[in-house]
Amino acid sequence: MKNRILSISLAVLMAASISSCGNTANNTEVSAETNATSEASISSAEGSDAEASDVSAASSESADSKRLSIVVTNFPEYDFAHQIVQDNADVIMLLKPGAESHTYDPTPEDIITIQNSDMFVYVGGDSDEWVDDVLSSMDQSNMNIFRLMDAVETVPEELVEGMEENEEEESGEEGESEEVELDEHVWTSPVNAMTIVRKMSETIETLDPANKDAYEKNASDYISELSDLDKEFQDVVSSAKRKEIIVGDRFPFRYFCDEYGLSYYAAFPGCSTDTQASAKTIAFLIDKVKNDEIPVVFHIELSNEEMCSSIAEATGAKSELLNAVHNVSDEDFKNGVTYVNLMKHNVEVLKEALN
């Protein structure tokens, strides 16, 4: 798998250096909402003939050529970068809205897009493991790489009582399966999100000093929104009857729960690739819900919700979405939904679940 990606990326880079064009239409459709940004990319892609650039680029050709291009792998990164730059730079999300983030694989076009970016943002965990191979095949001398897991303190995925153990020890990779798996979902804590936005903004400001003031202001506005969100969570938890949540699904909320002092039970640690829980795991969670009189069981976004529904049916608890903000639906993306919007939903469902 790694070799395959590496050979694809090398082939693609050779092709890229021959055609030396901009972002491809494939990615630009994702960034279409960022106003004028996509037209600039489309006009510079494929052939770059004069007709293509007439309409969109004519008025701001020189400005467009200097626009900062930021390529990100998932939605939280997209939202943070987009909040900082707004209309002053292009932000391109490689993951398609609505797509599963853990099984994403870059296309050859994606690799060209990364190569041509001014700044590349990725998580640095299990789900974008492919990045290391892709980056190692590129000339990184002019690349600015921002890794979310370097921006904040990380903790290992935690196996709590009742969880399914990850069954990834497929024989062959001796030693590797023993490695501690760091939890990649650093963004699920709004406090981490504040740190990430601040550091991301500092990097963007150095790359595009002409717009420094705008970036600083946008970042500080968004950080204050995040700070209000953080206070809302603190208030909900401090006045709550219980400090325990049950997630009948994968569990990407370690940083979130640590931040607010919540204990938790869930079916799988982190975002395990397993999706079928054993009868024993489900039985354990059902008992927990009954014994601790938990009113709401959570599932995560873009989940089949099966396990959560079974637990809810067996216990009479409600099934609700606790959003880990890996990605958003196509519709939400088009409507400009933000991390803060999605987290506000969590504030409301958490009120129910903890009382």
Ligand SMILES: [Zn+2]
């Ligand atoms: Zn995940």
